[in-house]
Amino acid sequence: MKRLALGLLVILANLGVAKLSMAEEPGAAAPDTAGGDKTPADTGPAISPDLDMGEIPGTGLDETPGATSGKKGAEGAGAPRKSWEDIVVVPRKAFLKKSRVEIAPFTGITLNDPLIRHYSFGGDLNYYITDVLSIGLEGQYFIKELSERESLVGMQYYLVPTLNKLKYHYALAFGYVPGYGKFGLFNKWIVHWDLTVALGVGMIRTEIIPRAFGDPSFTNDNIVGHGGLGVRLFVLDWLTLNVTFRDYVYKDAFEFQGRDSSMDIATVKQRSTESQTQLVQNIMMFFSIGLFVPPSFTYRTPR
Amino acid sequence: MRKVIALFVGVIVCLPVVARAEKERKSPLTDAPVIRKRLELRDKRFEFGVGAGVTIGQDFYNALMVMPKLAFHFNDWISLAAVGGFNLTPTWKSSFNKDVSGALPAPGTESVKSPHAPDAVATKKHIAYALLGQIEFIPLSGKIAILSSLFSYFDFYILAGGGVVGLAASDPQPDACKTGSQPSCIATIGTKLAINAGVGAHAFVSRWAALNFELHDLVYKNNASGRNVNGDRDASGNNVVNDKDLEWTNNWVFSLNVQFFLPTKAKISR
Numbered sequence: 227m228k229r230l231a232l233g234l235l236v237i238l239a240n241l242g243v244a245k246l247s248m249a250e251e252p253g254a255a256a257p258d259t260a261g262g263d264k265t266p267a268d269t270g271p272a273i274s275p276d277l278d279m280g281e282i283p284g285t286g287l288d289e290t291p292g293a294t295s296g297k298k299g300a301e302g303a304g305a306p307r308k309s310w311e312d313i314v315v316v317p318r319k320a321f322l323k324k325s326r327v328e329i330a331p332f333t334g335i336t337l338n339d340p341l342i343r344h345y346s347f348g349g350d351l352n353y354y355i356t357d358v359l360s361i362g363l364e365g366q367y368f369i370k371e372l373s374e375r376e377s378l379v380g381m382q383y384y385l386v387p388t389l390n391k392l393k394y395h396y397a398l399a400f401g402y403v404p405g406y407g408k409f410g411l412f413n414k415w416i417v418h419w420d421l422t423v424a425l426g427v428g429m430i431r432t433e434i435i436p437r438a439f440g441d442p443s444f445t446n447d448n449i450v451g452h453g454g455l456g457v458r459l460f461v462l463d464w465l466t467l468n469v470t471f472r473d474y475v476y477k478d479a480f481e482f483q484g485r486d487s488s489m490d491i492a493t494v495k496q497r498s499t500e501s502q503t504q505l506v507q508n509i510m511m512f513f514s515i516g517l518f519v520p521p522s523f524t525y526r527t528p529r
Numbered sequence: 530m531r532k533v534i535a536l537f538v539g540v541i542v543c544l545p546v547v548a549r550a551e552k553e554r555k556s557p558l559t560d561a562p563v564i565r566k567r568l569e570l571r572d573k574r575f576e577f578g579v580g581a582g583v584t585i586g587q588d589f590y591n592a593l594m595v596m597p598k599l600a601f602h603f604n605d606w607i608s609l610a611a612v613g614g615f616n617l618t619p620t621w622k623s624s625f626n627k628d629v630s631g632a633l634p635a636p637g638t639e640s641v642k643s644p645h646a647p648d649a650v651a652t653k654k655h656i657a658y659a660l661l662g663q664i665e666f667i668p669l670s671g672k673i674a675i676l677s678s679l680f681s682y683f684d685f686y687i688l689a690g691g692g693v694v695g696l697a698a699s700d701p702q703p704d705a706c707k708t709g710s711q712p713s714c715i716a717t718i719g720t721k722l723a724i725n726a727g728v729g730a731h732a733f734v735s736r737w738a739a740l741n742f743e744l745h746d747l748v749y750k751n752n753a754s755g756r757n758v759n760g761d762r763d764a765s766g767n768n769v770v771n772d773k774d775l776e777w778t779n780n781w782v783f784s785l786n787v788q789f790f791l792p793t794k795a796k797i798s799r
Contacts, residue, residue, distance in 0.1 A: 340588055340625050375588060375625075382756035384643040385632050407683070409671025413562045421673070 319406065320418040321460040322523040323354040330468060332514030334366065336392075338507065341376040342435075344368040344392050346510065352401060360401035364426060368392035386437040388480045392508070395450065395474070397428025417459060422470070424454035430474065434481045434498070441487055444495040450476035456512075464521035467514075474508040567798040570682060570733055570790070571602040571667065578741065580786025582614050587780065588753045589626040590655035592616040596784045598741070606667050610688070612743075614659040614782065619697065626653065644705060644714070651700035652716040652755025656780070659747060661725045663690030673732075682733040687726075694723045694749055694780075701755070706770075713768040716755035717775065723749040737793040741786040750775040 334346035348366025355361060370391040379385050406420035430450040434443045456470030482502040485494055582596040595617060600610035622630070633646040670684035698716035706714040729743040752758055752775050757768040 338586060340586060340623075378754070378756075378758060379629065381760065382754050382758075383629055383633060383649060384641070385629065387628075405673050405675040407671055407673030409669045409683070409685070410564050410567070412668055413564060413567070416563055417669075417671075 318525055319357070320408070321420075321463070321466075322357060322525070323360070323403075323518070324357045324523075326354050326523065327519045328352040328354070328360070328362070328466075328516050329519065330514040330516045332366075332468075332470075332512045334472075334510045334512035336508050336510050338509045339373075341373055341379070341387050342389050342391065343371045343373055344508075344510075345371065346512070348395075350399070350514065352399075358403040362399050362401065363396070364399050364428070365394070365396040367394045388437060388483075388502075389435045390432045390446070390478055390480055390506075391435055393431040393433055393445065395428060395430040397426040397450065397452065399424050399426030399428075399452075399454075419457060419459045422454075422456040422458060422468075424452075424456070424470075424472070426452045426454070428452075430476055432478050434479075436481060437485070438487055441485070442491045442494075444491050444498075446479050446499075448476040448478055450474050458516065463523065464518045466516035466518070468512070468516055470512040470514065472510050472512065474506075474510065476506055477503055478506045479503045562798065565799065568682060568736070569605045569796040569798055570670075570731075570736065570739075571608065571684070572605045572796050574602050574795070575791045576600040576602065576608070576610075576788050577791075578786045578788035580741065580784055580788075582743075582745075582782050582784030584656065585781040585783055587623055587656075589623055589653040590619065591621045591623055592656045592782075593618045593621065594656075594659070594782070594784075596786060598786055598788065600665070600788075605670070608665045608667070610663050610665055612659075612661045612663065612692075612745075612784075614656075614661070614784075616655065616657055619655050619657065626650075648703050648705040648714070649754075649756075651703045652698055652706065652714050654696045654698045654716050654718065654751065654753050654755060657695040657697040659692060659694045659723070659782070661690060661692030661723075661745070661747075663688040663692075663725055663727075665729065682731075684731050686729050688729055688743070688745075689727075690725045692723050692725050692747075693720045694747055695720050696751065698755060709763050709765055709767040709769075711763060711769045711771065713770060714754075714756045715770050717752060717772070721749045721751065723747045731788070736795045737790045739788050739790070741784075741788045743782075743784045743786070745782040745784070747780040747782060748777060749780070751778045751780075752776065753778070 328350065330350040330352070332346075332348055332350065334348075336342075336344045336346075346366045346368050348364065350362055350364050352360040352362030368391070372389075376387055376389070379387050401422055401424045403420050403422050406418070408416050408418045411417055428450055430448050431445055432448065433445045436443050452472050452474045454470055454472035456468055459467045461467060479495070479499040480502045481494070482498040482500075485497075489497075577597075577599045579595065579597045582592075582594040584592045584594075592614075593616070594614040596612060596614045598610060598612045600608045602608040630646050630650055633643055633649050634640040636645050636647055638645075665686045665688045667684050667686040669686075670682070672680055672682050674680050696716075696718050698718050701716040701718050702712055702714075706712045725745055725747055727743060727745040729741065731739040731741050733739040752770070755770065756774075757770055758774040758776060761769040761771075761773065763769050
């Protein structure tokens with residue numbers, strides 16, 4: 227008899243467990259939940275229970291009728307049930323920049339001069355006035371490298387090219403983010419990114435490379451304007467990877483034709499400025515790492 | 530007997546519960562794709578269209594090309610494509626070419642060693658055409674909001690393949706190059722085998738039309754100037770130009786096409 231009672235006890239206990247597990251099953255608790263056949267990949271970031279309303283200052287449950295109030299609210303008696311109205315069409319941005327400072331060390335390379343190549347090392351310092359507008363400073367130092375084509379000019383045409391090398395550059399820059407998006411990587415991971423355009427004005431120092439070895443050189447300080455287009459990948463709340471193209475436009479003075487080695491450098495510079503000034507375009511590609519301060523952000527709007 | 534019955538009933542009741550608990554431990558997200566109901570804009574579709582391409586960083590002649598493209602997408606990730614490029618501007622000089630030509634002596638004027646400008650120009654080569662085959666691997670696809678109002682599907686891909694590039698010059702061997710037993714300058718024109726590598730992107734404007742950006746690096750052996758590269762000279766000290774002066778070169782082409790997709794309707798994933 228004791229064994230029979232024990233068996234019945236086991237049965238009752240199991241039935242109790244089964245009832246409890248069914249009560250905890252979301253589908254059973256709310257069979258009419260929107261997206262019942264959807265995975266959280268469709269609805270996850272958008273369903274209200276994932277939205278912690280407590281993180282939104284001044285936003286109470288009574289201010290958001292129709293919205294559920296998180297897991298606790300859903301479990302409470304009389305709490306509004308989850309429905310299709312709780313699914314937002316466009317989830318919140320994955321990354322907010324407003325009122326944050328971006329420190330972005332970069333390295334770059336010139337693309338469009340077949341005779342001389344410059345490698346650049348520098349950084350951007352941007353402050354985001356809004357999520358899409360920024361103002362910042364940019365500075366870089368250049369290291370030159372003469373190309374094979376430059377050396378061939380002498381052998382093939384018996385000419386010595388007239389070239390200037392870049393020394394350094396600094397600028398004030400304005401940025402705007404016209405677009406943002408996300409993509410699936412192998413349909414396994416989602417990566418968020420945005421598109422940035424920039425305009426800037428600053429100063430660039432260049433130095434002539436004298437055609438005759440040993441002749442003294444002079445430097446130029448030129449006002450330079452630039453336009454840029456870049457892509458930013460969001461890695462962490464404080465870390466981005468950036469690829470940027472910039473076109474620097476300025477007027478530069480090159481060593482004038484017919485320079486006499488006996489001329490003093492001031493005269494050479496004056497005659498070069500008068501007769502050998504050209505509009506120059508330097509198209510450059512940059513890779514940079516964006517470090518945002520403060521390293522985290524808080525959503526200000528519920529959706 | 531009662532003991533056996535009680536045990537039997539207990540097992541019968543327990544088994545489904547245990548099985549259910551085991552089932553509940555497995556997340557319903559297991560093996561789920563990160564995006565469901567995704568538009569498969571490429572899967573088993575033909576793609577065709579035409580556009581314009583431009584060379585970047587050519588030594589002597591830029592090329593603006595008309596570039597037809599035909600592709601078939603085996604699935605959403607892999608496609609096979611054929612691309613053509615036909616130069617519409619064979620005389621479009623680069624600024625470097627203009628500088629060199631401007632610095633060289635004119636015909637009839639005395640020159641110690643520099644070639645006269647027309648002779649130098651004659652052997653400078655330009656791209657006449659390119660015929661390329663490529664496999665495209667498309668790991669990235671998504672959507673973008675422009676100014677928070679325009680939404681577009683896009684994808685990024687890498688491409689690799691091969692092909693041929695036709696090279697031409699206005700006068701491959703002018704008389705001025707016939708100085709010694711071997712030519713001192715000669716443009717090796719004709720069809721060259723090329724490696725084709727690059728990246729591309731589609732920006733869909735509808736489910737059957739897209740803008741297609743591609744950046745190709747065409748790698749082939751070339752001597753763009755048709756002049757001495759390796760410094761070889763004959764017994765008289767004249768420059769010697771031959772196949773040893775050919776070097777592997779990188780030749781960049783950026784293209785923008787309007788591409789159409791067939792069938793016009795795209796599948797939607799599970």
